[in-house]
Amino acid sequence: MPSLRDLILFASCLFFLLFSSFKPSFSRVAPFVMRISCGARNDVHTAPTNTLWYKDFAYTGGIPTNGTRPSYLTPNLSTIRYFPLSDGPENCYNINRVPQGHYNLRIFFGLVAESNFNNEPLFDVSIEGTLVYSLPSGWSNHDDEQAFVEALVFLEDGVASLCFHSTGHGDPAIMAIEILQVDNRAYYFGPGHGQGTILRTVKRYSCGAENQKFGVDYSADRWGGDRFWDSLTSLGQSSDSTISTASSIKLASVWPNFYPEALYQTALISTDSQPDLVYTMDIDPNSNYSIWLHFAEIDPSVKGVGERVFDISINGDLVFRDVDIVKLAGNVNSALVLNTTVVVSGRSLTITLHPTKGNHAIICAIEIFDMVPAESKTLLDEVRALQSLKSALGLPLRLGWNGDPCVPQQHPWSGADCQFDRTSNRWIIDGLDLDNQGLRGLLPSDISKLQHLQSINLSGNSIGGLIPSSLGTIPSLEVLDLSYNFFNGSIPESLGQLTSLQILNLNGNSLSGRVPAALGGRLLHRASFNFTDNAGLCGIPGLRKCGPHLSAGAKIGIGLGVCMSFLLIATCLTCWWKRRQNILRAQRIAARDAPYAKARTHFNRDVQMTLQHARTAAENRPSLLS
Ligand SMILES: *[C@@H]1O[C@H](CO)[C@@H](O)[C@H](O)[C@H]1NC(C)=O
Ligand SMILES: *[C@@H]1O[C@H](CO)[C@@H](O)[C@H](O)[C@H]1NC(C)=O
Ligand SMILES: *[C@@H]1O[C@H](CO)[C@@H](O)[C@H](O)[C@H]1NC(C)=O
Ligand SMILES: *[C@@H]1O[C@H](CO)[C@@H](O)[C@H](O)[C@H]1NC(C)=O
Ligand SMILES: *[C@@H]1O[C@H](CO)[C@@H](O)[C@H](O)[C@H]1NC(C)=O
Ligand SMILES: *[C@@H]1O[C@H](CO)[C@@H](O)[C@H](O)[C@H]1NC(C)=O
Ligand SMILES: *[C@@H]1O[C@H](CO)[C@@H](O)[C@H](O)[C@H]1NC(C)=O
Numbered sequence: 001m002p003s004l005r006d007l008i009l010f011a012s013c014l015f016f017l018l019f020s021s022f023k024p025s026f027s028r029v030a031p032f033v034m035r036i037s038c039g040a041r042n043d044v045h046t047a048p049t050n051t052l053w054y055k056d057f058a059y060t061g062g063i064p065t066n067g068t069r070p071s072y073l074t075p076n077l078s079t080i081r082y083f084p085l086s087d088g089p090e091n092c093y094n095i096n097r098v099p100q101g102h103y104n105l106r107i108f109f110g111l112v113a114e115s116n117f118n119n120e121p122l123f124d125v126s127i128e129g130t131l132v133y134s135l136p137s138g139w140s141n142h143d144d145e146q147a148f149v150e151a152l153v154f155l156e157d158g159v160a161s162l163c164f165h166s167t168g169h170g171d172p173a174i175m176a177i178e179i180l181q182v183d184n185r186a187y188y189f190g191p192g193h194g195q196g197t198i199l200r201t202v203k204r205y206s207c208g209a210e211n212q213k214f215g216v217d218y219s220a221d222r223w224g225g226d227r228f229w230d231s232l233t234s235l236g237q238s239s240d241s242t243i244s245t246a247s248s249i250k251l252a253s254v255w256p257n258f259y260p261e262a263l264y265q266t267a268l269i270s271t272d273s274q275p276d277l278v279y280t281m282d283i284d285p286n287s288n289y290s291i292w293l294h295f296a297e298i299d300p301s302v303k304g305v306g307e308r309v310f311d312i313s314i315n316g317d318l319v320f321r322d323v324d325i326v327k328l329a330g331n332v333n334s335a336l337v338l339n340t341t342v343v344v345s346g347r348s349l350t351i352t353l354h355p356t357k358g359n360h361a362i363i364c365a366i367e368i369f370d371m372v373p374a375e376s377k378t379l380l381d382e383v384r385a386l387q388s389l390k391s392a393l394g395l396p397l398r399l400g401w402n403g404d405p406c407v408p409q410q411h412p413w414s415g416a417d418c419q420f421d422r423t424s425n426r427w428i429i430d431g432l433d434l435d436n437q438g439l440r441g442l443l444p445s446d447i448s449k450l451q452h453l454q455s456i457n458l459s460g461n462s463i464g465g466l467i468p469s470s471l472g473t474i475p476s477l478e479v480l481d482l483s484y485n486f487f488n489g490s491i492p493e494s495l496g497q498l499t500s501l502q503i504l505n506l507n508g509n510s511l512s513g514r515v516p517a518a519l520g521g522r523l524l525h526r527a528s529f530n531f532t533d534n535a536g537l538c539g540i541p542g543l544r545k546c547g548p549h550l551s552a553g554a555k556i557g558i559g560l561g562v563c564m565s566f567l568l569i570a571t572c573l574t575c576w577w578k579r580r581q582n583i584l585r586a587q588r589i590a591a592r593d594a595p596y597a598k599a600r601t602h603f604n605r606d607v608q609m610t611l612q613h614a615r616t617a618a619e620n621r622p623s624l625l626s
Helices: 005-020 261-265 325-329 380-392 445-449 469-473 493-497 517-525 552-592 600-607 611-625
Strands: 033-037 044-046 051-055 063-068 079-082 090-095 101-109 122-127 130-134 148-155 160-169 173-182 197-207 228-232 240-244 266-270 277-282 287-296 309-314 317-323 335-344 348-357 365-373 416-421 426-433 440-442 455-457 462-465 479-481 486-489 503-505 510-514 528-530 536-538
Touching: 033 090, 090 173, 101 160, 122 148, 130 148, 130 197, 130 365, 160 173, 197 266, 261 266, 261 287, 266 277, 287 325, 287 348, 309 335, 317 335, 325 335, 380 426, 380 445, 445 469, 469 493, 493 517
Parallel strands: 033 051, 197 228, 426 455, 440 462, 455 479, 462 486, 479 503, 486 510, 503 528, 510 536
Antiparallel strands: 033 173, 044 051, 063 079, 079 173, 090 160, 101 148, 101 173, 122 130, 122 160, 148 197, 197 365, 240 266, 277 348, 287 335, 287 365, 309 317, 309 348, 416 426
16 A cells, blocks of 8 residues: 555654754755655765765655656656556655745656557646646657756745646556755745745756756855756757856845856857847646746847847747846846746747847846746645545545545546535535445544545445444435445444435345434434345334333333332232241131130130230230221
8 A cells, every 4th residue: 555654754753854954054944855766775975976865765656667767857866667557646755844834846858778668658636636748759869957846935844745647548658757946036026926826937048058067066155055057058940059258247146046147158149130039839738927037248249238128028028128137136247036926828938138229138047937826735634534434444545535525627537526615715525426446444433534525325234333423423425325235233322413314225235223313203204214235223113113222211210110019029029928927826826725615605704814815815906807
C-alpha cells in the first residue's frame, strides 16, 4: 500500500539535520532545500556542483527502477519511480515537515529504461491539489525544459503534496523532486499574490547567453530557488544580435528575487534594419500570465539618461511607456526589473519593445508565468475521516485515494462525491458510493465526521461488526444502504434520529434484535426501508414478532412482584405450618385428656377446671369450632 509515512519520517529527520546545526547569526538563514532522487537506494551526489539528492527508498508507493533521462537538463540520476495504473490513478509524494513558506517546486520526469515500455507517459501533475501541468505529447523528444515542471507555491501546513494523475497514457514516471525555499515576497506581482495563486514557470530566458544554466551554475544566491534559465540567442531572422559585458552589475542579486548578476551581463539588442525587438510564443489560452522583463544598460554606446527610450507592449497593448533603463535603474550597468500581469484569451503571446529614442531596444531576460488559481482543499476533518475509512475497510489501490479527495477537480477520488461549501470555502463530501468494492473489516465510527453526507452506499461488500451508532449524528443523511454485508448486533437506536432518512437498506446482513421504534414509526412517512434477510430482526410488520417487550421499569416492577409473591407464599406457608402444629398439639392434648373431652360440654366445663386447661382451650377454640 502506498503509505507515505516512511518518506514523511525521512523528511522530518532531514529537517532536523538541516536545522539542528543552525546557529542564529546576523547573516541570513539558509533557505530550506530538499532534493529527492526518486527510486534511489542511496543518497546521490551529482557533478559538477556536487548537489546532494536524497534517496526515497523508504517510500512505498509506485515502483523504483532504472530510468533514462529524457533531457540533458535532467539531473544525472539513474533511477526513477513509476506508478502503474494498477496502483491507482492518483499517486502522491507528501513530503512532511517542510517549514511554512514560499517555495520553488520542481519535478523532473523520467522514462523507464526498458525498451518494451511505452516510453512516453502523458499524465497530469498537481501541486497542493491544484492541477499545474499536463504533459504534452512529444515532451520527451524535446531536449528542453519540458522535461520538468516548476512552480512557485506557498506551503502553509508543513506538507508539500505533489500528485501524479494517470490519464490512461502510460505510467507516470518521476526522476527527481526539488523543494527550494524562496523569499515570501519573491515574485510579488501585486494584490492576489500569496496562497491563492500558483505561478507555474512557462519560460525563463537569459537573452544572449550561450548556454542554458541553473542558478547553481551561476553561483547564484541560494534564496533564488536555483532557477533554470534557458538561453535565447536570437528572436529570429537576424533582427537582433547578442551583446555582453564583463563589468559588474549593480542591484542584481537583491531582495526579494536575488537574480544572478550574470543574467544582466548578456543581452539581445535590435539591429538597424529591425529596431523593434519582438518575442512571440504559443501559449495556453484563457489564462492570466505574469511577465517579468529584465534590463541593464550594458551597451557601451549608451552613457546616460535619454539616450535609449522604448515602449513595451504585450499583445498590442502598451504596458510600459518610455522605458529609460539608465534613468529607472539609476545608472548604466545597473539592473532593472519590470513586471506586469496580462490576460491572454488567444493562443499566442507577443512582447514588443519599440524604441522611441535611440534606434535599438535591448533586453537581458524574460520570465513568463502562468498564474494558476489555487484550488481550495477539502475540509480537513473529512479528509481524515476518509483516510480512516480507507485503512479500516482495506480500500483497493485502484480507487486511488491519495492526495486531496476533491481536488484537482479533474481527478477526484473515485467513490467520494464532492461539493463546494461556500461558507467554509472548502470542499465537502456529500456522498459515498463504495458498493461492490470488496471492502472488508469494521465500519469505523469516524465515518460520522463526514458530517455533510447525504448518501452512503456500501452495499455488496464484506463489512462486519456493529453498525456504528455515530451514523445517527449525520444530520442530512437521506440514503443509507448497508445491504449485503456481514453487519451483526442490533440496529442502533440513534438511526431513529435521522429525520431526513428516506432510504434505509439493511437487508442481507446478520442483524438481530428489535428494529428501533422510531424507525418503525418513520415507515409511515413514505420512507423506503428494507430489513429483510436478517435472521434475528423483529418488531415491525413483515418481520417476526419480538418476545415480550419490557422496559427497565417494568423489569424492576416484575422483580419486586416476584419478591412480594415469594414473601406472601412464605408467610402463608409459615401460618399453615403453625396452625397444623397447633392442631396436632391440640389433638395430642385431646388424646391425653380424652376422659374429659368426650363431649363438647364436658370439654367446656373442663376448661374452667384448671388454668392450663383453660388457656389451651381458648387457643384451640376457633379450629375446634370451625
Ligand atoms: C538497474 O541497473 C543496475 C546496474 O546499473 C542493475 O544492477 C540493476 O539490476 C538494475 N535494476 C533494475 C530493476 O533493472
Ligand atoms: C552521469 O553519472 C555517471 C555516474 O553516475 C557518470 O559515469 C556519467 O559520466 C555522468 N554523465 C554526465 C553527463 O555527467
Ligand atoms: C510587480 O508589479 C507590481 C504591480 O505593478 C508591483 O506592485 C510590484 O512591486 C512589482 N514587483 C516587483 C518585485 O518589482
Ligand atoms: C484573470 O484575472 C482576472 C482579474 O484580473 C480574473 O477576474 C480572472 O478570473 C483571471 N482569469 C483566470 C483564468 O485566472
Ligand atoms: C447501492 O448500490 C447498489 C449496487 O450498485 C445498487 O443496486 C443500489 O440501488 C444502491 N443503493 C441505493 C440506495 O441507491
Ligand atoms: C459480529 O461480527 C464481528 C466481526 O465480523 C465478529 O468479530 C463478532 O464475533 C460478531 N458477533 C456476533 C455476535 O456474531
Ligand atoms: C428487500 O430486500 C430483499 C432482498 O434482501 C428483496 O428481495 C426485496 O425486494 C427488497 N424489498 C424492497 C421493498 O425493496
